[in-house]
Amino acid sequence: METVPTPLRCFSESHAAEKFTDDGVETVTSVEQKKVERSIREVISVYKQIQSLPQPTLLRDQHYQYLKKGLRHLSDAYECLDASRPWLCYWILHSLELLEEPVPVAIASDVCQFLARCQSPTGGFAGGPSQQAHLAPTYAAVNALCIIGTKEAYSIINREKLLAFLFSVKQPDGSFVMHVGGEVDVRSAYCAASVASLTNIMTPSLFQDTPTWIVSCQNWEGGLGGVPGLEAHGGYTFCGTAAMVILGKEFMLDLKALLRWVTSRQMRFEGGFQGRCNKLVDGCYSFWQAGLLPLLHRALFKEGESTLSLEKWMFEQQALQEYILLCCQNPAGGLLDKPGKSRDFYHTCYCLSGLSVAQHFGNMDLHHQLVIGREENRLAPSHPVYNICPEKVARAIQHFHPLPVPEPEDGSSVSNASADQS
Numbered sequence: 001m002e003t004v005p006t007p008l009r010c011f012s013e014s015h016a017a018e019k020f021t022d023d024g025v026e027t028v029t030s031v032e033q034k035k036v037e038r039s040i041r042e043v044i045s046v047y048k049q050i051q052s053l054p055q056p057t058l059l060r061d062q063h064y065q066y067l068k069k070g071l072r073h074l075s076d077a078y079e080c081l082d083a084s085r086p087w088l089c090y091w092i093l094h095s096l097e098l099l100e101e102p103v104p105v106a107i108a109s110d111v112c113q114f115l116a117r118c119q120s121p122t123g124g125f126a127g128g129p130s131q132q133a134h135l136a137p138t139y140a141a142v143n144a145l146c147i148i149g150t151k152e153a154y155s156i157i158n159r160e161k162l163l164a165f166l167f168s169v170k171q172p173d174g175s176f177v178m179h180v181g182g183e184v185d186v187r188s189a190y191c192a193a194s195v196a197s198l199t200n201i202m203t204p205s206l207f208q209d210t211p212t213w214i215v216s217c218q219n220w221e222g223g224l225g226g227v228p229g230l231e232a233h234g235g236y237t238f239c240g241t242a243a244m245v246i247l248g249k250e251f252m253l254d255l256k257a258l259l260r261w262v263t264s265r266q267m268r269f270e271g272g273f274q275g276r277c278n279k280l281v282d283g284c285y286s287f288w289q290a291g292l293l294p295l296l297h298r299a300l301f302k303e304g305e306s307t308l309s310l311e312k313w314m315f316e317q318q319a320l321q322e323y324i325l326l327c328c329q330n331p332a333g334g335l336l337d338k339p340g341k342s343r344d345f346y347h348t349c350y351c352l353s354g355l356s357v358a359q360h361f362g363n364m365d366l367h368h369q370l371v372i373g374r375e376e377n378r379l380a381p382s383h384p385v386y387n388i389c390p391e392k393v394a395r396a397i398q399h400f401h402p403l404p405v406p407e408p409e410d411g412s413s414v415s416n417a418s419a420d421q422s
Ligand SMILES: [Zn+2]
Pocket: 282, 283, 284, 285, 337, 347
């Protein structure tokens, strides 16, 4: 355990020197950037005035109350997420496990039964009961059920049908569409690889050509776009890289270019991450971007890179923690994008996930913590690939891996059909 250096980075004299300079060329985005920096400067100076000790605090209890309420009741504002309901289960359950707050048995069972109603008769999970199966809520539902981690939770997943659903969205070029008749992007490859590996339904043909397709999404910037040729973006880069790790093909990516791109996305003044070049800081990229560093560290280690730290990730862990703790907490609970924005469960989940990445280096064998502020700020570690707690991954693997991999219902005809289309 490392002692916390004081004063905080954002209290230091040199911090102001990290401010953005427009080199005398004012643009729409340079004005926005300066506005955000001003609001952050204000937050820091108010904090300085009211706190005698620079010990930023994670508002554990407030976040817990906010999350607990969300499991039972959502406000009208969530109506637009009616097709993302398994996501709400996952965001809340994962936030609670990071805070090490147990979910009462009865509520966990209710969540299981709700997710069972979201499972499509043709396999995979939909955004809500009676909706169409889609890879994103399938990922969220499987993660949520693995977090619950009971026999009841595991038994809800129909693995045979899930495999059939994955084959139904697989494309001849190795990519996946998000749902039958839907769009292709690299999120789908991650969602498919994540659920298939957790539930042990990987077959040799399921991910044929997928790594080659994912690599084609890495562009000249070094990050990955949603599809080949698009701008590099944090969310897609995480999904593509994590999928490559699951498939054991991360070496096919240009890892050094990826490292350069992602480390350049941490904002010098704010300490948080932006999602794309020339965009503003946003709390959720605390996970989508910072979460890439554990994946890259491991991938470079496997490649024999000898200069890697044994204590720290390759980003400013302290600066990110300061941004999340000082700028992304709603005093009434829940976390957010940046000062002035409202809280929501998505940002709560990914700010906390990013905070956990910034606090914990390595895994059980080689674990090093850096917790800014009070000792109680420490969150549980998260699995860098699945973003659920590592023991829940281990338990899911223990449950599903002794089970036989289902025979694809029409696996051979699927690959023939693919061949015909190409
Ligand atoms: Zn965001």
